[in-house]
Structures are given as structure tokens and as C-alpha cells.
Amino acid sequence: MGGQPLYLAPRLESRLRSLLHSPDLLHTLTDALGSPLHVVVPDQLADNLRQFRSVYDTHHLAGQVFLAHKANRSSALLRRLAATDAGVDVASLGELQHALGAGLTPDRITATGPKNPDFLWLAARTSVTVSLDTRGELEQLATLVRKHDLPRSRVLLRLSGFEASGVRVLTRRSRFGTAVGESAPLLDAVERHADVLDLIGVAYHLDTTSLTEKAIALEGCLRVLEECRSRGLRPRALDVGGGFGVDYLADGGQWERYTTGLTEAVLGMRPPLTYGGHGYGLRNEAGTLRGTLGLYPAHRPVAGARYLDELLAHPAASLGGRPLAALLLEHLYDLHTEPGRALLDQCGVTLTKVLEVREPEDGGPLHIRLAAKADDVALEDHGVLMDPVAVPREQETTDGAGPVAAHLFGSLCLESDLITRRTVFLPHRPAPGDLLAFANTAGYCMDFHATRAQHQPAARKVAAWQEGERWRWCLDDQYWPTTPVGGAQ
Ligand SMILES: Cc1ncc(COP(=O)(O)O)c(C=O)c1O
Structure with missing residues (x-):
């Protein structure tokens, strides 16, 4: 098999663990609705929301949590959200229509x-x-x-290009938002159009894992809010966007071992750990490691609501070193957040059926062909490396021969249709008809990249929920908060 297996086991909380331990249900679903199949778990969204809310409570902050709709097209998730008190961030006409149709009232929607x-x-x-x-x-x-005689519009100003005073720390460039240095003419325009625009606050969204960068942006926004007030404007909200992240892996040690192993493989110190020796951004230049690892930091102990907590507790270096939350509270600013990936943590799985298991002529890792295209399980697109969970069709089919290394291929007639370029280690050799379930795909990995290439269907989606010990399901589109017996709480 080529060395010790380097597993990257997914982090499974109780709902997903229970779902993945329901082989009869999962096989019945894929037999009926085809492979690939996405299963979303709307009740988990409500739990995740409660975790974000409790961080607001800890810091005594008011405001709203807006799910970034773009992360998943699911109707079930959106309708479950509508049954809570949260809001939604929509980024297209279709998403706005979807949100209104799911029962989210306009006061709970932000258009970005x-x-x-x-x-x-x-x-x-x-x-x-x-x-x-x-x-x-x-x-x-x-x-x-x-022109259309519309109501006065509530607006946020999205800002970017923040800079820490004193030290040269810049937040990363973004093509969205107005550079903070250009905020004065922007505020002039707000004042000029005060009869039709009501400035409710300022916003940023940074696509970074760096807490320091986000803290700099938040401080920059606080300064602009002060500037607004000194002009007699009455802003009341600061929107810190999304990007709170997800911890995908169960075991940080596995992540360390894998990334170390990948480095060694790129340097030729061990056999390749990827299809074709792909380096995920790393390369060997005459024995020296070059490049940067272009992977999502799949093991992130501080992610989601905990990340927000740390951001709010972060001292505002240029504003007396007090925690950012204290400054928000002092001015009674509402805190708005727009988590996408983090609110959808543990909210779904993608099921794929094994079509073929072949030993390649060169004797390397098995070739496993799945009834799914790479774009149906877009973990790789997002740089997320995580093992699938095998759901055998027959419990007794495992051959007892132990772990296997494999490459997972998609169903397109395309060399590059690899579900992942990583050599995946599975505890047992799977058989055709078994399922490989990819956990935690609800955030961006279900439908964001999906195509209908080669007339192959995009995956269908179902919503699943628990009634006592029992899992129930319906088509995503059929789910309403009244569907589960007793309705969503
Ligand atoms: C404006 C805005 N808000 C929120 C998000 C959600 O980000 P994440 O899913 O990383 O939380 C995005 C993602 O692109 C965004 O563009």
C-alpha cells in the first residue's frame, strides 16, 4: 500500500454521526434518487445559530446573524432559518426572491x-x-x-483596504467595497442623498483566516462610524461579514502528519501522496521546498462562533487597547455577522456510489470510480482535504484485508475529473455498490460549482431530520418548518 495510511478523518458531531450510521436509509435514498445525492440537516443550522447568539450574549451585544445564502441553494435550510429569528445575506436577484419566498421578511435580509x-x-x-x-x-x-418612487432605502457602506495605524499591516486587497481612505466622498454622497438613503452603518467582509486582519478592519469601521456621527449621521450597525471558518477534521495530529508527509513527498523523500505527484502549491526546486500550501486549514480548533468570540475579545490597538466588543457596546452599535460556511457546519453530507474498483497496472493506489463529478463534491475546489466515510451495502463485504490507498475518480470523460487529487486511505477496500459519504459539504461544496456536463444530472437534494431515534426525510423542495412532526422550534 506504500507506507502507513495517512487518514484525515472528518469531524462528525452527533447528528451527522447518527446519519452516517444509518446505512439502510442512505442506500434506500441513493437507490431511489441516484448518486450523487446531497442530504441537508436543517435542525443543525438552528443549533449553530444558537452558538453564534450565545457569543452575542456573552459580550452583551445586540444585532443580527445573517446566513450567507450563497453557501447553499437549499430551500429546506432557508425555510428552517426563517423559523428562527436570524436573517439572510443575499447576493443575487434569485437569492433575494428565494429568501422572500421562504418567509424571511425584508427587515431580516441584507443584499450584498x-x-x-x-x-x-x-x-x-x-x-x-x-x-x-x-x-x-x-x-x-x-x-x-x-425614479421609481420607492421607499427610503436602508444602506450599509461596505469598506475595504484597512490599514493598522503605527505598524504597516494592511488587510488584503478586495475588489469589493470602497477603500477606507475614500470614505469621505462616500459620506458626502450619503449626505447629499439623505432624502432617499438612510445610512444604518458600515460593513466589511474579508476572505481571510487572520484574526488580526479582521480586528484591523473592525477598528477601521469603528473610526468611520465616529466620522459619520461627527457629521450628524446616525449609524447604528457594524457588519463584520463572514469568514468564521469550520474545523473539518476530527484529529489535529492527522492533519500535522499529512501536511508533513506531503512536504516530504514533494521533496522526494517518500512516495507521492497525490495523483500525479500534485503538490497543492508546493514544489521541489533542486531539493528546496518552494511555493505555499494552497489548502484550507482543515483542522481549525478556533472556528465558527469561537472565532467570533476571539475577534470580539481582541484588543483594539489604536483605540486604547480595549476589547472590540466593549467599543461596540459603548456606542450601542448592533453587531451584524454574515456567516456562510460556519453556520452550515455539520449541516449535510454528500453520498456517492462506488461504480468500479480497479487495480492499476502500475500496482499503485486503487482506482475507484464514483457516480459523481468532482464539481458535485467540491471539497477539492475549496482546498478541503477530508476522508469520505464508507457505507458498505453489505456489512459482510469487507474483505478483512485492512486499509487500502485509493484515487477517487469522477464520472466525467475527463482526465482531471478527480474527486480529490489526494491519495485517500480507506480502512477497507470498498466494493461496487458501496457508498462513500463526504461529510460536512453543506457550506459551498454541494451546489456552488455543480454543472450538468455530459448531460449528467446535478445531484438531487433531500432534507433529513430526527424524530426520536428515527431519521425522516423529504425532497429539499418539499421541506417546510411544518414538515417535521410538531414543526421546527
Ligand atoms: C459579503 C459576504 N458576506 C459573507 C460571506 C460568507 O463567507 P463565509 O462563508 O466564509 O462565512 C461572503 C462570502 O463570500 C461574502 O462575500
């Missing part, structure tokens, strides 16, 4: 991202808060409101 005129019109028409990226967008919205 690039906006076409139709999206902007519907947001303004329904009095959804609009997070404005640029001065141009601000002018466009003001014109639209006047």
Missing part, C-alpha cells in the same frame, strides 16, 4: 455583492437593507429610488 439593476430594484422595493460596494452603486440606488 455585485448587484444588477433588477436586484437593486427588488431590494429597494421591498425595503431590504442594501450593502453598497461603491459610490457608483450608491448613486445608482439613489437614482432608482427617486
Whole structure:
């Protein structure tokens, strides 16, 4: 098999663990609805939301948690969200329509991202808060409101390009938001259009795992809010966007061993750990390791609500060193968050059926072909490395021969259709008809990248929930909070 197996076992909380220990249900579902199949678990979303809320409570902060809808198209998840008190962040006309149709009232919706005129019109028409990226967008919205005689629009100003005072620490570049250095002309425009625009606050979203960068952005926003107040404006919210992250792996030691092993493999010190010797951004230049590891830090002990907690406790270096939460509280600013991936942590799995298990001629890792395309299980697209969980069709089919190394191929007639480029280690050799279940795919890995290439269907989606010990399910589209007996709480 080529060395000790390097497992990357997924972190499974009780709901997903119970679901993956229900082989009859999972095989019945894929027999009926095909492979791949996404299963979402809406009740987990409500639990995750409670964890975010408890961080608000710890810091005595008011405000709203908005699920970043883009992370999953599911109706069931959105309708379950509507049954809580949370909001949603929509980034397209379709997402806005979906949110309104799921029962989220406009006061619980924020429109972000690039906006076409139709999206902007519907947001303004329904009095959804609009997070404005640029001065141009601000002018466009003001014109639209006047022209169509729409209600005064509630707006946030999204900012970017923050800089720590004193030290040269910059937040990463973003093509979204207005550079904080350009906020003065932006505020002039807000004042000019005060009859049609109501500035409720400022926002940022940084695509980084760095707490320091986010703290710098939050401080920068606090300063701009002060500037607003000194102009007589009355902003009341600070939106810190998303990016709280997920801890995908059960065991940090496995992650350490894998990344060390990958480095050694790239340097030729051990056999490759990937298909074709792919280095995930690392390369060997005459015996020296170059490049940077382009992988999601799959083991993240501080992720999700805990990450928000640490951000809020972070001292504001340029504002007297007090915790950021204390500064928000002092001004009675509402805290808005837009978690996507983190709110969908443990909210679903993707099931794929094994079609073929073949020993390649060169005697290397097994070739396992799955009834799924790489874009149906987009973990690799997001740089998330995590083992699938085998769900055998027949319990007794395991050959007792122990672990195998394998490469997982998709069903497209394309060399690059690899479910993952990593050599995956499985505790047993699977058989055709078995399922490989990819855990924790609800955040971005179900439908964000899905195609219908080669007339192959995109995966169907079902929603599942527990009634006592028993799992129940329905098609994603059929789920409403009234569906589970007793309704969602
Ligand atoms: C404006 C905005 N808010 C929130 C998010 C959600 O980010 P995450 O899923 O990392 O929490 C995104 C992601 O692209 C975003 O663009």
C-alpha cells in the first residue's frame, strides 16, 4: 500500500454521526434518487445559530446573524432559518426572491455583492437593507429610488483596504467595497442623498483566516462610524461579514502528519501522496521546498462562533487597547455577522456510489470510480482535504484485508475529473455498490460549482431530520418548518 495510511478523518458531531450510521436509509435514498445525492440537516443550522447568539450574549451585544445564502441553494435550510429569528445575506436577484419566498421578511435580509439593476430594484422595493460596494452603486440606488418612487432605502457602506495605524499591516486587497481612505466622498454622497438613503452603518467582509486582519478592519469601521456621527449621521450597525471558518477534521495530529508527509513527498523523500505527484502549491526546486500550501486549514480548533468570540475579545490597538466588543457596546452599535460556511457546519453530507474498483497496472493506489463529478463534491475546489466515510451495502463485504490507498475518480470523460487529487486511505477496500459519504459539504461544496456536463444530472437534494431515534426525510423542495412532526422550534 506504500507506507502507513495517512487518514484525515472528518469531524462528525452527533447528528451527522447518527446519519452516517444509518446505512439502510442512505442506500434506500441513493437507490431511489441516484448518486450523487446531497442530504441537508436543517435542525443543525438552528443549533449553530444558537452558538453564534450565545457569543452575542456573552459580550452583551445586540444585532443580527445573517446566513450567507450563497453557501447553499437549499430551500429546506432557508425555510428552517426563517423559523428562527436570524436573517439572510443575499447576493443575487434569485437569492433575494428565494429568501422572500421562504418567509424571511425584508427587515431580516441584507443584499450584498455585485448587484444588477433588477436586484437593486427588488431590494429597494421591498425595503431590504442594501450593502453598497461603491459610490457608483450608491448613486445608482439613489437614482432608482427617486425614479421609481420607492421607499427610503436602508444602506450599509461596505469598506475595504484597512490599514493598522503605527505598524504597516494592511488587510488584503478586495475588489469589493470602497477603500477606507475614500470614505469621505462616500459620506458626502450619503449626505447629499439623505432624502432617499438612510445610512444604518458600515460593513466589511474579508476572505481571510487572520484574526488580526479582521480586528484591523473592525477598528477601521469603528473610526468611520465616529466620522459619520461627527457629521450628524446616525449609524447604528457594524457588519463584520463572514469568514468564521469550520474545523473539518476530527484529529489535529492527522492533519500535522499529512501536511508533513506531503512536504516530504514533494521533496522526494517518500512516495507521492497525490495523483500525479500534485503538490497543492508546493514544489521541489533542486531539493528546496518552494511555493505555499494552497489548502484550507482543515483542522481549525478556533472556528465558527469561537472565532467570533476571539475577534470580539481582541484588543483594539489604536483605540486604547480595549476589547472590540466593549467599543461596540459603548456606542450601542448592533453587531451584524454574515456567516456562510460556519453556520452550515455539520449541516449535510454528500453520498456517492462506488461504480468500479480497479487495480492499476502500475500496482499503485486503487482506482475507484464514483457516480459523481468532482464539481458535485467540491471539497477539492475549496482546498478541503477530508476522508469520505464508507457505507458498505453489505456489512459482510469487507474483505478483512485492512486499509487500502485509493484515487477517487469522477464520472466525467475527463482526465482531471478527480474527486480529490489526494491519495485517500480507506480502512477497507470498498466494493461496487458501496457508498462513500463526504461529510460536512453543506457550506459551498454541494451546489456552488455543480454543472450538468455530459448531460449528467446535478445531484438531487433531500432534507433529513430526527424524530426520536428515527431519521425522516423529504425532497429539499418539499421541506417546510411544518414538515417535521410538531414543526421546527
Ligand atoms: C459579503 C459576504 N458576506 C459573507 C460571506 C460568507 O463567507 P463565509 O462563508 O466564509 O462565512 C461572503 C462570502 O463570500 C461574502 O462575500
